[in-house]
Amino acid sequence: MGVTDRLVPLARWLWPLAVANLLANIGIVVTGAAVRLTGSGLGCPTWPRCTEESYVAHGELGINGAIEFGNRLLTFVLVAVALLCFLAALGSRHRRAIRLSLVIGLGIPLQAVIGGVTVLTDLNPWVVAGHFLASMFIIMVCVALLDELRSPERGLAPGRHRVLAFATLAVGWVVLYLGTVVTGAGPHAGDAEARRNGLDPAVVSQAHATSVYALVALTVALLVVAVRSRERWLTRVTGLVLAIELAQGVLGWVQYWLGLPVGLVALHMLGAALLAAGLARIALAVLPHRAAYEAQPELGLQEAAATRLGGE
């Protein structure tokens, strides 16, 4: 019996583990928000050790040390989930699932290193931005894995749908990037001493908001073509993403006018993570998707059908 044969029983856990991967990667964005917004970014002043002498936080580092160290520990939970998911994918012999879960599994230690670099550069705002955007990318890959495992069978969408969907994805990335630039200009650096990017917060906030208007316009256009051509799956996904964008846009303005209260900023980061997931879903919805039984030849047709959502 080969190694992958031994992993076959794990295959039944692939879906819940893929869901856990997504939830864990969204969750760490929120705990990362807690680190930044409580000014705990340098709670452990060095990396990979917490202090020069110790790998763990101790009492003298206070609550900030506990918060930052707690976030570091969460990395191990993410690694465990990603590893189990990869093993389950190997057991399923689903090639794309293996590749996607491997990318997720490699992305997490990479993020731990980027997180370490943020500490070693005293929270350089451009490095912090890269750390956040890398999480958005991993979330998108988690969504691609879920989409691969369970989503309606579909063909390639018409050219106009594809152009709009990928333009939405591209502008979505611009919105996410500009958001991190606003953060780099703003007051929540993660530590009172950390330097800022020196840009005018009002000007970059305006640029960020303008990119959001372009994103909403593209999403509405995609929704219209999807409804008109009776693409039910694309309509559903795009409608949901539009709702996230609108909620996130209102939240963005409210936090701006209220002077960036930490609770709202944390919600805005959660909203960004949800939007990243939605943007990936939109791009995937215009690409062809094979039925699960084709991708998993060892499963019976009935079992495969049971692993799929909807099926419209």
Ligand code: HEM
């Ligand atoms: C689809 C809508 C939106 C998305 C996806 C989005 C996304 C983001 C992202 C990714 C960040 C950076 C988070 C981080 O670096 O930790 C951010 C920050 C920010 N966004 Fe948005 N945003 C949206 C709408 C808006 C709007 C309409 C405004 C209004 C001005 C706004 C104001 C801000 C501000 C002020 C920050 C900086 C918060 C801080 O200093 O920590 N956002 N946004």
